[in-house]
Amino acid sequence: MAAAxxxxxxxxxxxxxxxxxxKLMLRILDRLEEVLIATLIxxxxxxxxxxxxxxxxxxxxxxxxxxxxxxxxxxxxxxxYMFVWxxxxxxxxxxxxxxxxxxxxxxxxxxxxxRRAMILFAMMCGALFTAIIGTMGASFVISLMDTDQVSPDMxxxxxxxxxxxxxxxxxxxFRFLQVAWAFWWTGELPxxxxxHVEGVIESPAVAKEMAP
Amino acid sequence: xxxxxxxxxxxxxxxTGMPISIALGLTVLSYLYLMTQVxxxxxxxxxxxxxxxxxxxxxxxxxxxxxxxxxGGVARRMINFATSLIGHWYGGLGLAGVMACALFAAVSGSSxxxxxxxxxxxxxxxxxxxxxxxxxxxxxxxxxxxxILIPPSIVMVIYAVATGGSIAVDPAGRRVLSASVxxxxxxxxxxxxxxxxxxGSVTFYRAWKNDYPRMKKGxxxxxxxxxxxxxxGLLLIVIVLGGIYTGMFTPTEAAAMSAVxxxxxxxxxxxxxxxxxxxxxxxxxxxxxxxxxYIITNAVLFSFLMxxxxxxxxxxxxxxxxxxxxxxxxLFVNLLLLLAGNVMEPSSIVLITAPILFPIAIKLGIHPxxxxxxxxxxxxxxxxxxxxxxxxxxxxxITKLGITELTVAVWPWLLAMLTFLxxxxxxxxxxxxxxxxxxxx
Numbered sequence: 001m002a003a004a005x006x007x008x009x010x011x012x013x014x015x016x017x018x019x020x021x022x023k024l025m026l027r028i029l030d031r032l033e034e035v036l037i038a039t040l041i042x043x044x045x046x047x048x049x050x051x052x053x054x055x056x057x058x059x060x061x062x063x064x065x066x067x068x069x070x071x072x073x074x075x076x077x078x079x080x081y082m083f084v085w086x087x088x089x090x091x092x093x094x095x096x097x098x099x100x101x102x103x104x105x106x107x108x109x110x111x112x113x114x115r116r117a118m119i120l121f122a123m124m125c126g127a128l129f130t131a132i133i134g135t136m137g138a139s140f141v142i143s144l145m146d147t148d149q150v151s152p153d154m155x156x157x158x159x160x161x162x163x164x165x166x167x168x169x170x171x172x173x174f175r176f177l178q179v180a181w182a183f184w185w186t187g188e189l190p191x192x193x194x195x196h197v198e199g200v201i202e203s204p205a206v207a208k209e210m211a212p
Numbered sequence: 213x214x215x216x217x218x219x220x221x222x223x224x225x226x227x228t229g230m231p232i233s234i235a236l237g238l239t240v241l242s243y244l245y246l247m248t249q250v251x252x253x254x255x256x257x258x259x260x261x262x263x264x265x266x267x268x269x270x271x272x273x274x275x276x277x278x279x280x281x282x283x284g285g286v287a288r289r290m291i292n293f294a295t296s297l298i299g300h301w302y303g304g305l306g307l308a309g310v311m312a313c314a315l316f317a318a319v320s321g322s323s324x325x326x327x328x329x330x331x332x333x334x335x336x337x338x339x340x341x342x343x344x345x346x347x348x349x350x351x352x353x354x355x356x357x358x359x360i361l362i363p364p365s366i367v368m369v370i371y372a373v374a375t376g377g378s379i380a381v382d383p384a385g386r387r388v389l390s391a392s393v394x395x396x397x398x399x400x401x402x403x404x405x406x407x408x409x410x411x412g413s414v415t416f417y418r419a420w421k422n423d424y425p426r427m428k429k430g431x432x433x434x435x436x437x438x439x440x441x442x443x444x445g446l447l448l449i450v451i452v453l454g455g456i457y458t459g460m461f462t463p464t465e466a467a468a469m470s471a472v473x474x475x476x477x478x479x480x481x482x483x484x485x486x487x488x489x490x491x492x493x494x495x496x497x498x499x500x501x502x503x504x505x506y507i508i509t510n511a512v513l514f515s516f517l518m519x520x521x522x523x524x525x526x527x528x529x530x531x532x533x534x535x536x537x538x539x540x541x542x543l544f545v546n547l548l549l550l551l552a553g554n555v556m557e558p559s560s561i562v563l564i565t566a567p568i569l570f571p572i573a574i575k576l577g578i579h580p581x582x583x584x585x586x587x588x589x590x591x592x593x594x595x596x597x598x599x600x601x602x603x604x605x606x607x608x609x610i611t612k613l614g615i616t617e618l619t620v621a622v623w624p625w626l627l628a629m630l631t632f633l634x635x636x637x638x639x640x641x642x643x644x645x646x647x648x649x650x651x652x653x
Contacts, residue, residue: 103229107229194325197282
C-alpha cells in the first residue's frame with residue numbers, strides 16, 4: 001500500500017511550534033487504526049478456517065470425542081461482527097489513504113480555483129455525513145444501553161457490537177477534516193494506486209532473459 | 213417526480229467528486245429529511261444491519277486471498293507456463309500474454325493489478341522480440357480485465373448481495389429469488405473461457421497477418437516444470453469452485469479457505485513473501501474491503517429508499533406497459549452500463565443499478581444468472597474503453613503510451629469484447645448451460 005503509514009503534514013508553519021504532543025497522539029491513533037483493522041481481518045480468517053476444519057474433523061470418528069467438546073457455533077457471528085468493525089474503522093483509514101474514489105470527470109475539467117473549492121466542498125460533505133451518522137449512531141447505542149438486548153449466538157450486549165458505528169464514523173469525520181486541512185495548506189490529496197503489485201521486476205535484463 | 217429528484221440529487225452530488233458511498237448516503241438523508249416523514253432512526257437501524265450478513269463477508273476474504281497471490285513472482289510463473297504451452301504458436305509471447313493474464317487475473321481478482329503484474333514482464337520482452345509496442349499494450353490492457361469474469365469474482369458476489377433482497381416476479385407471476393454466488397461463479401466459467409479465446413484469436417490473427425515473431429517450441433519437460441510451478445496458484449480456483457459445487461463449503465467459507473491457502477502458498481511454497489510482509493498485505497486488503505463494504509452499507513440505505521418509494525415497481529410497470537421486450541431492454545441495459553462504466557468503478561455501478569434493473573429483467577423473463585453475467589461482462593468492457601477505463605490508465609503508466617494512443621491500440625481487442633458482449637446478451641445459454649448441466653439451477 002503506497003500511502004500506508006504516511007503522515008500528512010498537519011498544517012504548515014503554524015502547527016510546528018505548538019504541538020509535538022498532538023503529533024505523537026496522531027501517530028498513535030494512526031498506528032492503532034492500522035493494527036486494529038489488520039488484526040481483525042486476520043483473526044476473522046483464522047476463525048472461519050478453524051470452524052471449517054473443526055466441522056470436518058467432527059465427522060471423523062477418531063476426532064469426534066475431542067471435537068464434540070468444542071463448540072464453534074458462534075464463529076460465524078463473531079466473524080461478521082469483526083468484519084463490521086473492520087469496515088467501519090477501515091473506512092476511516094481509507095479516507096487517509098484516498099481509496100474512496102468518486103466521479104472526477106467534471107472536477108478535472110474545472111479551473112484550479114473552482115477545482116479546489118469543489119474538492120473542499122466534497123470533503124466537507126463527507127465530514128458532514130459521517131458526523132450525522134456518528135451522532136445518530138451514538139444516540140442509538142445509548143438507547144440500546146438501557147435495554148438488555150444481546151446478540152443471538154454469543155450473547156454479547158448489542159450496544160457493544162454497535163459501538164463501532166459512532167466510533168468509526170466520528171473517526172472517519174475526523175479523517176475527512178484532516179485530509180481537507182492538509183489539502184487546504186498543501187494542495188495535495190492522498191492518492192491510492194490501484195495497480196500496485198509487489199515484486200514486479202521492470203528490468204530489460206529479465207525481458208532479455210525471457211526472449212528466446 | 214420523486215424518481216427524478218432522487219437521481220438528480222445523486223448525480224449532482226456524485227459530480228462534485230465526493231466518494232460514491234458518501235453521495236449515496238447524503239442523497240438518502242437529505243431526501244428523507246426534506247421530503248418525507250420517515251423517522252431518521254429507521255435509517256439508523258439500516259446502517260447497522262446493512263452489512264450484517266455472512267454472505268457479504270466473502271468479499272474481504274476473496275480480496276485477501278487475491279492480495280496474497282498478487283505478486284510479481286506468481287505472475288512470472290503464470291507467464292512461464294503460458295509461454296511453454298502456446299508460445300510457439302502465431303502471436304508467440306502476445307498469445308501467451310493473454311493466457312497468463314487469464315490465469316493471473318483469475319487468482320488475483322484485480323484487473324489493474326493484472327495489467328501491471330503481467331504487463332511489466334511481458335511488454336518489455338515483447339518489444340525486445342520485435343513486436344510493436346502498441347500491439348503488446350492492446351493485448352495486456354484488454355486481457356487484464358478477464359479476472360472480473362473468471363471466478364472467484366468479487367463483482368459477482370456484489371451482484372448476488374445487491375439483488376438478494378429484491379422482490380421480483382417473473383412473467384407468470386411467480387416470485388423469483390436472486391442468483392446465488394455459487395451459480396454465478398459456475399456460470400462465469402464458460403463465458404470467461406470464450407472471451408479468453410476470442411482475445412487470443414484476435415492476437416493470433418493479427419500476429420499471423422503481420423508475421424510477428426514466435427517463440428521456440430519448448431520441450432515437454434519445460435512445460436511440465438512450468439505447470440508444476442504455477443499449479444499451486446491455479447488450485448485456488450479449484451478449491452473455490454470445487455468446494456462450493458460439492459457443497460463442502462458455503463461461498464464465504466470457500467473464500468476464507470482460499471485466503472488461508474493463498475497465504476500458505478505465498479509464504480511457504482512460493483516464498484515470494486516474507487512473514488514480515490504479511491501485515492502489509494492484511495492492511496491493504498482491509499483497506500480495500502472496508503471501502504467496498506462502506507459502499508455496500510450506503511447502497512443498502514439507498515435501496516431502502518428505492519423500495520420505500522417503490523421506484524423499481526414503478527419502473528417495471530412503466531416498461532411493461534410500453535410493451536418493451538427483453539431484447540430492447542437488454543440493449544438499454546448494456547448502453548446504460550457502458551455509459552456508467554465511463555465514470556464509476558464496477559462495484560458501485562452494480563450496487564446502484566442492480567436492485568433497479570433486477571425486478572424489471574425478471575418481469576421480462578430474463579434469468580437472474582444471465583443478468584448477473586451480463587452485468588459482469590459490461591464491467592469488464594468498461595475497464596478497457598476510453599475515456600476513463602481504469603486499465604487504460606494503469607497500462608498507460610507501464611507502457612509509457614498516452615491514453616489517446618492506447619485507445620487506438622486496444623481497438624481490435626475492444627471490438628472483440630463488444631462482440632462478445634452482444635453474444636452474452638443475446639445467447640443466455642452461454643451463461644446458463646454449465647450451471648444447468650451441473651444441476652445448480
